[in-house]
Amino acid sequence: xxxxDSITNTYKQHNEDACGVSDNCAWVMDGALPLSNTKVTNAPxxxxxxxxxxxxxxxxxxxxxxxxxxxxxxxxxxSFNTEFKQFADPVTLSKLDRAxxxxxxLRVHKDTVECYVLGDIEVALRFKDETYTVVTxxxxxxxxSEVINMISNNPDRQKQIVF
Numbered sequence: 001x002x003x004x005d006s007i008t009n010t011y012k013q014h015n016e017d018a019c020g021v022s023d024n025c026a027w028v029m030d031g032a033l034p035l036s037n038t039k040v041t042n043a044p045x046x047x048x049x050x051x052x053x054x055x056x057x058x059x060x061x062x063x064x065x066x067x068x069x070x071x072x073x074x075x076x077x078x079s080f081n082t083e084f085k086q087f088a089d090p091v092t093l094s095k096l097d098r099a100x101x102x103x104x105x106l107r108v109h110k111d112t113v114e115c116y117v118l119g120d121i122e123v124a125l126r127f128k129d130e131t132y133t134v135v136t137x138x139x140x141x142x143x144x145s146e147v148i149n150m151i152s153n154n155p156d157r158q159k160q161i162v163f
Contacts, residue, residue: 038097047099
């Protein structure tokens with residue numbers, strides 16, 4: 001059974017985004033550089049180091065359907081932090097110094113479709129009857145509203161450039 005129609009890639013030599021696909025799962029990660037200029041790893045950027053680490057980890061663990069996606073990610077977070085400590089203790093880095101990523105994971109096991117989304121990634125599912133559903137991280141609407149309110153209520157916003 002074919003689950004994936006296509007996968008695209010980038011022309012960049014070093015990419016902050018990653019994806020993977022196997023017989024029963026697919027995932028995509030959209031990495032984001034830290035808001036500061038901090039760099040602690042030996043990679044071109046910390047986010048590149050991070051997505052490369054997660055690419056290896058997910059490619060080696062996601063097909064294990066005896067563990068839930070949440071359990072695989074929880075174990076991965078602990079392993080990631082342990083390996084990242086060779087460069088810096090993640091706890092000591094400010095929120096502005098940390099690389100981050102959104103992730104979407106889809107896994108099929110027997111008659112079950114598992115889906116996990118964190119951040120601003122959407123997973124669209126098309127069923128045999130041609131109906132669709134989209135899985136998103138619903139907490140983003142609240143966070144977006146907070147940012148919009150903060151920008152809108154800034155008395156100096158006409159004098160500032162906001163990206």
